[in-house]
Amino acid sequence: MLTILIAIFVIQIVYVSFFTLRMIMTLKGQRYIAAGLSSIEIIIYVLGLNMVLQYLDEPISLIVYAVGYGIGVLVGTWIEDKIALGYVTLKVIINDPESSLPNHLRDLGYGVTTWLGSGRDGHRLMLEVLARRKNCNKLYTSILERDPKAFIVTSEPTRLHGGFWAKATRK
Incomplete structure (x- = not known):
């Protein structure tokens, strides 16, 4: 038995x-x-x-x-x-509009789009970062090491088209 x-x-x-x-x-x-x-x-x-x-x-x-x-x-x-199949998008809001974080993340190989936003207490730097899901924790840690007060929202895109990652995402 x-x-x-x-x-x-x-x-x-x-x-x-x-x-x-x-x-x-x-x-x-x-x-x-x-x-x-x-x-x-x-x-x-x-x-x-x-x-x-x-x-x-x-x-x-x-x-x-x-x-x-x-x-x-x-x-x-x-x-x-x-x-960890697929990709993640991190929406990141940081207090310093002049932050070097976007370039640091680009140097690490992430796709980063930035724009200025307005919050309750003034201008904020808004980032949208695309990464492979398997790199999500590493990316998250990289952001928080540079800016521990960053506001981060993670989502999973279901379709990707265009951008400098277009060829890489089709593989």
Whole structure:
């Protein structure tokens, strides 16, 4: 019975990890990869469910199935964090309109667009910074090292067109 429980547990982790990755690929517009993952995912799902249904008289099998599902969510999101597909846009507002932060970020390879804005207490420098998602934390840290009081809002663009990154984003 221990072997069956371990198998149920592992199958659930793998199944839910595939499920999580498939959903992310679908949201990122990677239809064909998502379709391929879903084919594998459903095979794994049926195998795991079949095992649990064969041992319904053993409540521990259902508990292991549920715990495996929860851990599968964690593993799937961990994998997704590691591959970090796509891009992020950071909208940054800093108090010093003469700040060297935009040029510093450009020197680091980020796409930066700036303009002046008006806040409650005067002019502010507004930045919009495009980066690969896997570089988001590094970018965030670079901004806060230069200006710890920066106001930052992060979003994920769904489509990109034009700009100096156009060729790089198509790859």
